[in-house]
Amino acid sequence: MIKNIGLVLVLLIGLGAGFWFGQQNNLHGGLEGPAVKERKLLYYRHPMNPQVTSPEPAKDEMGMDYIAIYDEPLPTEAVAVKSGKILYYRHPMGAADTSLVPKKDEMGMDYLPVYEGEQNIPGQIQITSEKVQKLGVTMAVISKRNLSRDIRALGSIQIDESHIKTVSAKYEGWIQHLVVSSVGQAVKAGQVLFNVYSPELITAQQEYVIAIQSQKALQQGSPQVLNTADQLAKNALQRLRYWDLGANQLKNLQDSQKPLDSVPFISPYSGVVLDKTAQEGLRFMPGELLFRVADLSTVWLLADVFEQDLEAVRVGQSVQVHINAYPDKNFTGKVSFIYPTLATETRTVKVRVELANKEGLLKPGLYGTLILTSANSEKLQTAVPDSAVIDTGTRHIVLLSRGEGRFEPRVVKLGGLANGYYAVLAGLEEGDEVVTHANFLIDAESNLKAALDGMNAPESAPDSEE
Numbered sequence: 001m002i003k004n005i006g007l008v009l010v011l012l013i014g015l016g017a018g019f020w021f022g023q024q025n026n027l028h029g030g031l032e033g034p035a036v037k038e039r040k041l042l043y044y045r046h047p048m049n050p051q052v053t054s055p056e057p058a059k060d061e062m063g064m065d066y067i068a069i070y071d072e073p074l075p076t077e078a079v080a081v082k083s084g085k086i087l088y089y090r091h092p093m094g095a096a097d098t099s100l101v102p103k104k105d106e107m108g109m110d111y112l113p114v115y116e117g118e119q120n121i122p123g124q125i126q127i128t129s130e131k132v133q134k135l136g137v138t139m140a141v142i143s144k145r146n147l148s149r150d151i152r153a154l155g156s157i158q159i160d161e162s163h164i165k166t167v168s169a170k171y172e173g174w175i176q177h178l179v180v181s182s183v184g185q186a187v188k189a190g191q192v193l194f195n196v197y198s199p200e201l202i203t204a205q206q207e208y209v210i211a212i213q214s215q216k217a218l219q220q221g222s223p224q225v226l227n228t229a230d231q232l233a234k235n236a237l238q239r240l241r242y243w244d245l246g247a248n249q250l251k252n253l254q255d256s257q258k259p260l261d262s263v264p265f266i267s268p269y270s271g272v273v274l275d276k277t278a279q280e281g282l283r284f285m286p287g288e289l290l291f292r293v294a295d296l297s298t299v300w301l302l303a304d305v306f307e308q309d310l311e312a313v314r315v316g317q318s319v320q321v322h323i324n325a326y327p328d329k330n331f332t333g334k335v336s337f338i339y340p341t342l343a344t345e346t347r348t349v350k351v352r353v354e355l356a357n358k359e360g361l362l363k364p365g366l367y368g369t370l371i372l373t374s375a376n377s378e379k380l381q382t383a384v385p386d387s388a389v390i391d392t393g394t395r396h397i398v399l400l401s402r403g404e405g406r407f408e409p410r411v412v413k414l415g416g417l418a419n420g421y422y423a424v425l426a427g428l429e430e431g432d433e434v435v436t437h438a439n440f441l442i443d444a445e446s447n448l449k450a451a452l453d454g455m456n457a458p459e460s461a462p463d464s465e466e
Contacts (some may be wrong), residue, residue, distance in 0.1 A: 155303030
């Protein structure tokens with residue numbers, strides 16, 4: 001009897017202890033919740049490139065922390081509860097790859113389910129606002145701007161080809177005394193270049209003197225004879241004029257009536273001697289080059305203008321020219337000619353500018369810079385920053401912000417570039433907001449491609465891949 005009573009007491013004590021411990025566990029469980037299972041850290045991956053990993057914490061080139069990858073998620077993590085019909089599964093890194101059944105990517109990560117009503121709008125890119133901030137995505141509002149700009153082109157001073165003259169004789173002769181003896185020497189019209197001995201010229205002078213004398217001797221003759229004498233004198237004088245004898249020489253010959261054995265050869269032009277073949281004792285024939293003279297009162301600047309700047313250049317346009325040899329002087333000229341061919345090696349076209357050179361400062365060969373202002377300097381044009389333009393090679397695209405982390409690729413037609421802005425011919429309007437620094441495209445390149453493909457194709461079901 002006593003033994004049974006002791007057994008009952010032991011059972012009662014055990015039940016009481018179990019009840020007390022149960023209450024304590026319930027109490028602590030209500031405060032702390034279920035036991036937390038510790039996750040196993042596998043590695044750290046690059047925030048922009050999943051294929052770059054590190055066994056220890058690191059930062060990328062933009063200063064962003066590598067992302068820790070665990071073997072499984074914590075059971076206590078706050079996971080958004082999603083409901084509805086699963087349409088398909090998408091690539092966890094945003095690649096344009098979907099599947100109708102669950103699968104893993106090349107890194108072993110599960111594809112993410114896309115529920116009904118959650119899919120992206122066709123033709124748009126969507127990223128979280130947190131990612132937009134982390135990656136430093138910046139925007140700009142499209143506005144109208146003055147897109148005039150200064151166009152500069154390098155060139156050099158050249159001789160005006162229309163002012164180059166050739167000096168030659170119309171008769172045969174020999175140079176006896178050379179007055180202008182060096183290249184580069186300045187000459188004036190009417191100046192003696194050399195003295196010439198020419199039997200033909202002596203004969204022509206004698207004929208003229210005889211005609212003058214006969215004309216005087218026949219003053220009392222019949223009108224017919226007098227008329228013949230006058231005609232002979234005129235013909236002899238005209239012949240000497242054709243051979244470029246000056247008016248003073250002819251007057252001296254008429255007054256003295258003595259032919260000259262050594263006749264001064266007069267320069268018909270003013271300018272600078274560019275070339276000279278005349279030498280003392282040289283025999284020359286009719287039409288043979290003796291001197292080449294250029295008038296440098298007007299010169300050319302031949303500048304090489306790049307093909308993308310040709311639209312702003314027009315004939316008759318006033319330009320400024322800076323000459324390297326005279327940094328404190330400004331010269332003004334006009335575009336006189338745009339050459340019809342393009343140099344394929346430099347992708348430039350020569351533009352000719354006429355410059356006045358009364359002081360003789362602009363010497364052929366000097367380097368200078370052509371400066372002109374593009375047209376439409378007073379017109380405001382819709383403009384987009386050049387940093388916002390993505391050039392695919394066949395078209396230009398900008399990312400138009402649609403708010404809430406959504407971006408729409410937009411094909412635009414662009415005009416000229418000026419001061420960091422393109423003129424917008426079509427595709428954007430004033431007030432639109434575009435991405436100017438889209439660093440996130442490194443991570444979302446495939447998303448961009450998919451969105452662009454959506455611009456050219458009708459909406460369709462996601463591609464399936466099993």
